[in-house]
Amino acid sequence: MKPERQLDIFLAALRGSDLRITPSRRAIVQALLCAARPLSAEELCHEACRTHPGVGLASVYRTLEALQSFKYIRQVQLGRRVFVFACMDESQHAHLICSVCHQLTECDLSAIAGTFQQSIGRVGFQPATNAIEIVGTCSACQ
Amino acid sequence: MKPERQLDIFLAALRGSDLRITPSRRAIVQALLCAARPLSAEELCHEACRTHPGVGLASVYRTLEALQSFKYIRQVQLGRRVFVFACMDESQHAHLICSVCHQLTECDLSAIAGTFQQSIGRVGFQPATNAIEIVGTCSACQ
DNA sequence: TCGTTATTGATAATAATTCTCAATTATAAC
């Protein structure tokens, strides 16, 4: 999905929830959508400031909270810090996250999605999302 | 694997790394091995104190750090807090963690392990571990 | 345009984790 399309979806979600569309929010979401890798709150704030100077860290956290409630972002822990990345696509796949360079790669799992969900569903477990995060080392960093 | 066996493995790892076996460490590791669900650092400290009163939080964090370096524990984020659980078994399986009751269920994935690893390996990615964590809701909490 | 009300950025408060340090103690050598 294209970033612009994702932005539209998010803005529509805002409108439908008594939440307002502000330049800060737009900048934060855009920065997150354009990032090629998970960002920390601080990094995201810095990126957002490139298009809308003065964005505060508090607004970043507040926007992330809204995105969370819409299930539009995911968090990963890399080392001892928490990073966040956009994830509006709910098709079955894995997010491969490199703990060295933080690069994110999507990995299609449609071939085994059925068996996978069956194994989990057998014990009556309901996953919060179809995507799974796998931390490791990418080919470039090995 | 039995908790006693796991404890032995951890103690052996300590001996081989210039790290000493102390009552506090033993209590912390034992508490973690016997827990049926992921614990926060504070919870683990409290549990460890049941067998060895006076264990400090700092020691808990230090022991967790050692366990991390041996890859004997895993972390999950539930809500906004980080929890930790013992995980010395490296066979292919999923850890199903309930975000409501924090209960942990193991789910065998041997049937799709091959295809799964193939899909990930195709892009040259090296997972840090064979186990994957899946957060969701268990049958009892739905 | 106006009024209502959500949002803002700055800063204070809180929570989680790491650091510091003197006292203690595990371990190996004798």
Place this chain on the structure above:
DNA sequence: GTTATAATTGAGAATTATTATCAATAACGA
């Protein structure tokens, strides 16, 4: 068993990440 050495301890301070507070601002429907 004794001793020397060096890792470990718990308490509390320091740091870091996140959340709450607040007066000023701005989005948006009427």
